[in-house]
Amino acid sequence: MRFVDEFRDAEKARALASKIAGLCEPGREYKFMEVCGGHTHTIYKHGLEDYLPEAITLVHGPGCPVCVIPMGRIDDAISIARQPEVLMTSFGDMMRVPGSDGNFFDSNAEGTTIRMVYSPLDSLKIARQNPDRDVVFMAIGFETTTPSTAMTILRAAADGIDNFSIFCNHITIIPAIKAILDSPDLRLDGFIGPGHVSTVIGCHPYEFIAGRYGKPIVVAGFEPLDILQAIYQLMLQLKENRSEVENQYSRVVPWEGNPTALRVINETMQLRPYFEWRGLGFISHSALRIRDEYARFDAELKYHIPGVRVADPKACQCGEVLKGVLKPWECKVFGTACTPETPIGTCMVSPEGACAAYYNFGRFTRTRVREASTR
Amino acid sequence: MCLGIPGEVIEILSDRPDLARVDVSGVTRAINIGLVADTGIAPGDWVLIHVGFALSKIDETEAKAAMDFLESIGKAYDDEIAALRESHIL
Numbered sequence: 375m376r377f378v379d380e381f382r383d384a385e386k387a388r389a390l391a392s393k394i395a396g397l398c399e400p401g402r403e404y405k406f407m408e409v410c411g412g413h414t415h416t417i418y419k420h421g422l423e424d425y426l427p428e429a430i431t432l433v434h435g436p437g438c439p440v441c442v443i444p445m446g447r448i449d450d451a452i453s454i455a456r457q458p459e460v461l462m463t464s465f466g467d468m469m470r471v472p473g474s475d476g477n478f479f480d481s482n483a484e485g486t487t488i489r490m491v492y493s494p495l496d497s498l499k500i501a502r503q504n505p506d507r508d509v510v511f512m513a514i515g516f517e518t519t520t521p522s523t524a525m526t527i528l529r530a531a532a533d534g535i536d537n538f539s540i541f542c543n544h545i546t547i548i549p550a551i552k553a554i555l556d557s558p559d560l561r562l563d564g565f566i567g568p569g570h571v572s573t574v575i576g577c578h579p580y581e582f583i584a585g586r587y588g589k590p591i592v593v594a595g596f597e598p599l600d601i602l603q604a605i606y607q608l609m610l611q612l613k614e615n616r617s618e619v620e621n622q623y624s625r626v627v628p629w630e631g632n633p634t635a636l637r638v639i640n641e642t643m644q645l646r647p648y649f650e651w652r653g654l655g656f657i658s659h660s661a662l663r664i665r666d667e668y669a670r671f672d673a674e675l676k677y678h679i680p681g682v683r684v685a686d687p688k689a690c691q692c693g694e695v696l697k698g699v700l701k702p703w704e705c706k707v708f709g710t711a712c713t714p715e716t717p718i719g720t721c722m723v724s725p726e727g728a729c730a731a732y733y734n735f736g737r738f739t740r741t742r743v744r745e746a747s748t749r
Numbered sequence: 750m751c752l753g754i755p756g757e758v759i760e761i762l763s764d765r766p767d768l769a770r771v772d773v774s775g776v777t778r779a780i781n782i783g784l785v786a787d788t789g790i791a792p793g794d795w796v797l798i799h800v801g802f803a804l805s806k807i808d809e810t811e812a813k814a815a816m817d818f819l820e821s822i823g824k825a826y827d828d829e830i831a832a833l834r835e836s837h838i839l
């Protein structure tokens with residue numbers, strides 16, 4: 375076996391890998407989904423699949439918020455940005471996500487002002503500095519960024535800032551995992567749980583995966599050894615016929631999560647009945663909107679948005695990639711028509727998207743190594 | 750945007766106790782510490798920062814390990830630091 379991109383603890387990784395191999399039952403295949411895009415990034419960057427026995431396959435999940443934004447929401451954002459007084463802000467990753475009529479850069483070329491910001495608080499400051507503009511922050515992300523938006527709403531309310539609102543696209547990870555568990559397309563043996571989302575929600579919300587669905591889940595950190603350790607714990611659970619929630623990342627993730635963060639989210643936002651996820655379709659109770667008490671900060675109420683559902687481009691197979699049914703390189707346009715510079719689908723945009731991660735680092739992953747060795 | 754980056758608290762702002770000045774890889778910026786206030790944040794503490802907010806308190810060993818790891822991933826981290834550099838919440 376050949377190891378790509380050696381990292382600091384490569385020796386330890388090999389030791390862990392051989393312990394993992396020792397747990398494989400002959401003839402059995404194992405499929406684990408890493409839910410979080412951060413994990414996908416590490417797996418490709420460090421070629422972790424090359425360390426694992428062939429019986430283990432890692433499947434990339436839907437945990438990249440940029441990747442699951444449906445096209446229609448980009449169109450809605452651009453339509454808000456076209457209002458004459460509006461100055462829109464969003465995270466840098468959003469700028470190149472294609473809508474049905476181009477991305478935010480294209481829209482700016484035609485006269486809108488959509489600025490990148492690092493934090494929703496930067497956006498609030500822009501509102502303070504530009505009292506003659508209506509500043510709209512396009513909020514996206516899972517529970518790692520939702521508390522930040524919630525805190526910003528509370529700040530805007532406390533400071534009485536009225537030229538500021540949120541175009542809320544926050545989503546929650548649990549219903550997406552449930553949708554994947556209910557989908558007939560994929561048989562999984564366990565999950566590598568998201569590290570940073572869990573600092574907020576804690577480990578309790580995963581109990582249904584272990585209980586009702588009987589699948590082990592191990593919340594993991596982002597370093598190569600964290601991920602291998604999590605895979606080892608998953609294999610050990612399977613060997614011992616257990617299905618439990620385990621926390622490999624307890625040095626950062628408290629079992630109870632962050633109660634303050636959960637409280638401010640709950641104070642300012644409530645679940646939507648349903649929300650569209652790119653590739654996964656409509657999922658009930660999977661996203662948040664601003665609570666009525668803070669309606670004056672809700673851009674969806676302040677502006678008329680088209681709210682039209684737009685089908686993904688024909689060539690795009692992001693849905694299959696996000697569900698873990700296809701590997702990035704199996705998409706017909708991967709690396710040809712669809713690259714990080716000219717993305718057709720969202721998974722090629724964020725560095726945490728499976729296609730971008732594979733495109734950037736994946737040149738020597740297991741499949742390629744195997745192909746090369748049989749040549 | 751999804752990367753948690755470690756920063757060391759330099760000072761809590763006296764007129765805004767929900768804000769702290771932190772050092773992230775040599776970049777000094779104000780961030781919000783309201784979400785971890787009940788853990789009792791003081792100068793010298795390390796926090797994990799997401800989009801301008803400390804989301805959890807971590808120990809120094811973890812902070813150093815996380816930093817080494819983030820530096821090893823290259824562009825995604827560089828982009829995050831570049832974005833932080835542009836951040837001026839005060």
Ligand code: SF4
Nearest residue numbers: 692705712719722729
């Ligand atoms: S290669 Fe492009 S279009 Fe195909 S799945 Fe990946 S991001 Fe989507």
